[in-house]
Amino acid sequence: MITLKEWMELVDYKITEGSDYYTNIEGLYCLTSWNGEQDGYSFFVAFDPKDDQRVYVVEACDYKNNRAYRLKDPRIQMENKAWDDVDFVDLETDDDFIQKALAIRSN
Numbered sequence: 817m818i819t820l821k822e823w824m825e826l827v828d829y830k831i832t833e834g835s836d837y838y839t840n841i842e843g844l845y846c847l848t849s850w851n852g853e854q855d856g857y858s859f860f861v862a863f864d865p866k867d868d869q870r871v872y873v874v875e876a877c878d879y880k881n882n883r884a885y886r887l888k889d890p891r892i893q894m895e896n897k898a899w900d901d902v903d904f905v906d907l908e909t910d911d912d913f914i915q916k917a918l919a920i921r922s923n
Contacts, residue, residue, distance in 0.1 A: 817889060818910045820869045823847075823861045826917055837862045840893040844872060855880040857920045862892075875904070876917040883920070887913040 827849035837846035845865045850858040860875040873888040877898060884898030887907045896903045907913045 817871050818874050818887060818913060820861065820863050820871055822910070822914070823859070823871065823874055826914065826921075827859050832858075839872075841872060841891065851921075857923075859917060874913060876913065876920050878920040878923070880923070885913065885916045 830849050831847050832850045832852075833848040835846060837844040839862070841864075843864060843866060844862045846860060846862040848858055848860050850856065856879055858875075858877045858879075860873075860877070861871055862873045863869050863871045871889075872892045873886060873894065875884065875886040875898075877884045882902050884902050884904045885907055886894075886904045887910065888894065898904050907916065
């Protein structure tokens, strides 16, 4: 799973929101990095702030092209719906997630 450091580097340390994250795993916190454009993109990470900052889920959302990708720990329970009629595409490797996120960011 991608690390919090890798995610922070991916978003150039630009955090636009943070809050507690409620799921079947207790005590998680989440951060969002949004580029501020209606048809732009956002990146999301949920992690355990007390357990060596272990990451449980990362998401990359491309609102312009209606695409949403995520990489998640299999223990976490989440819906597959990203927004409206867009479902998440579950990725299997860190590299795949990073490549998708970089492609979204460069558009």
